[in-house]
Amino acid sequence: xKIADLDFFLLDPTARGAEGAERPLLVRLAxxxxxxxxxxxxxxxRASELALRREHVLPLLAGHNVVDVEELLTKEALAxxxxxxxxxxxxxxxxxxxxxxxxxxxxxxxxxxxxxxAIRLPFGSAERTVQLSRDLAARGFHTQSVTACGEIDDxxxxxxxxxxxxxxRVALRFDAAGRYSAVAARELCRRLExxxxxxxxxxxxTGLDGLLSLVRxxxxxxxxxxxxxxxxxxxxxxxxxxAAHLVIDIGAVGGLWMARKCAIVAAAxxxxxxxxxxxxxxxxxxxxxxxxxxxxxxGLAHECASYQLHQDILRERLTIVDGTISVPxxxxxxxxxxxxxxxxxxxx
Numbered sequence: 300x301k302i303a304d305l306d307f308f309l310l311d312p313t314a315r316g317a318e319g320a321e322r323p324l325l326v327r328l329a330x331x332x333x334x335x336x337x338x339x340x341x342x343x344x345r346a347s348e349l350a351l352r353r354e355h356v357l358p359l360l361a362g363h364n365v366v367d368v369e370e371l372l373t374k375e376a377l378a379x380x381x382x383x384x385x386x387x388x389x390x391x392x393x394x395x396x397x398x399x400x401x402x403x404x405x406x407x408x409x410x411x412x413x414x415x416x417a418i419r420l421p422f423g424s425a426e427r428t429v430q431l432s433r434d435l436a437a438r439g440f441h442t443q444s445v446t447a448c449g450e451i452d453d454x455x456x457x458x459x460x461x462x463x464x465x466x467x468r469v470a471l472r473f474d475a476a477g478r479y480s481a482v483a484a485r486e487l488c489r490r491l492e493x494x495x496x497x498x499x500x501x502x503x504x505t506g507l508d509g510l511l512s513l514v515r516x517x518x519x520x521x522x523x524x525x526x527x528x529x530x531x532x533x534x535x536x537x538x539x540x541x542a543a544h545l546v547i548d549i550g551a552v553g554g555l556w557m558a559r560k561c562a563i564v565a566a567a568x569x570x571x572x573x574x575x576x577x578x579x580x581x582x583x584x585x586x587x588x589x590x591x592x593x594x595x596x597x598g599l600a601h602e603c604a605s606y607q608l609h610q611d612i613l614r615e616r617l618t619i620v621d622g623t624i625s626v627p628x629x630x631x632x633x634x635x636x637x638x639x640x641x642x643x644x645x646x647x
Contacts, residue, residue, distance in 0.1 A: 321578035338388030339582035342381030387554035396631035439621035449478035581611030
């Protein structure tokens with residue numbers, strides 16, 4: 300199965316009402332025997348440059364066998380982590396598709412048939428966010444994530460409002476998104492203590508620097524996401540003892556396979572792990588499901604944006620019941636891209 304063709308599609312979820320969503324890059328790989336695979340990740344490209352990007356990348360990948368995943372990921376043309384993640388996902392879609400098996404079986408089997416979701420609440424007015432949180436809780440989404448704006452008073456007020464609206468039905472995460480200095484983060488954590496937060500993710504703008512000191516000054520559990528780019532970073536995190544939880548961003552680490560390597564290192568240290576698929580319209584979420592299904596220590600709720608529950612480019616919607624999602628059972632990623640829906644999401 301040698302690579303013969305490559306297409307890039309830049310998608311815009313905001314075209315269909317998704318507030319503040321990033322633009323995911325969709326990748327289609329085609330082989331010389333006519334098979335195709337799909338991948339999705341976030342990368343800061345513009346629609347106007349896709350043709351030139353394709354002209355540069357395709358000749359460097361053409362003729363390579365899609366099963367040589369490790370070799371492909373060393374190609375300089377795939378240096379951006381988001382591009383590497385999307386191309387690698389398309390390769391796995393092709394590999395499992397050729398084997399006529401869902402991807403999770405290629406990776407060791409279906410350890411869990413349903414995967415719990417952690418829903419990221421969108422930016423917007425507090426009133427709208429609280430209403431959405433309440434509606435999601437009523438639908439069975441009992442793990443939710445609030446994203447920081449970077450102002451302590453506003454962030455604490457939003458956490459209070461969501462907590463009051465959902466009581467103790469929701470395990471609430473707070474993604475500080477690296478917006479706080481060490482001094483501000485200490486004050487933030489002081490004010491968030493006792494509010495029943497499951498996690499604070501990436502509290503410091505300096506990444507891991509100073510995190511251990513912060514951990515020693517608060518009772519709120521800490522999680523790390525953005526600083527982690529490789530299994531070596533996970534090992535450094537474990538050795539530091541600075542976090543109680545790891546969130547693996549599949550696009551940031553460069554793909555599903557690298558995310559699995561990171562999860563394996565975390566498992567050896569008994570460090571709890573969850574996944575972040577990033578902005579997407581169904582393809583990347585399918586990849587998250589297969590990875591979580593086949594990897595024993597990925598049993599926690601995995602993050603997706605709230606708009607992803609009702610917006611996608613798939614022919615058949617992923618099945619969501621009581622805050623969990625069924626792992627696709629068809630070959631490959633188990634999904635089929637609807638070209639008409641894809642066209643309706645193309646970025647200008």
